[in-house]
Amino acid sequence: MLPMTMQTTWWVYLLRCNDNSLYTGITTDVSRRLHEHNTSKLGAKYTRAKRPVTLAYQEEALNKSTAASREYQLRKLTKQKKEHLVDLYTKKHQ
Template sequence: MKLSFVYILKCSDDTFYTGVTLNLEKRLEEHISGAHPGSYTEKRKPVELVWCSEFTDINLAIEKEKQIKKWSRPKKQALIDGKYEDLPNLARKRFE
């Protein structure tokens, strides 16, 4: 069973970056070293791992990554802080 990871990095400009990977240690090193010129985190170093979760199904991990990327900053912060009970109340409201 191969594990995959969804993770959130806090960047030097106080923004969050959410990603998914099969090798968390290697991917973090790539973010830290700036291995991908022009990437979001390469221009915002240093970065710090502030949250991650393991998945046994890469498809579920990708789905969760996409979901988190759409979240507001306060909702991501609640996840990072482990305030899971706050997550439903922090959903983005769309009024038209």
């Protein structure tokens, strides 16, 4: 196990696709992942057909396991509940 100062930060994120759908994912580098979704085959198959995508929401997770669990929770939410989460995030970060 890595020392506390060396642990990787994990993120859960929602992307807004050009068709207004929301894509949920996890990563250790949100900026890099957003770039991959928009420009390369490293992005998810889902987002490749819906470019450009923009970051709509992100939250920090303690580790990969909690990030994956939270991703699963967010994926199960209705579109309306995801939009509410995005609205709260947007208001908080303006």
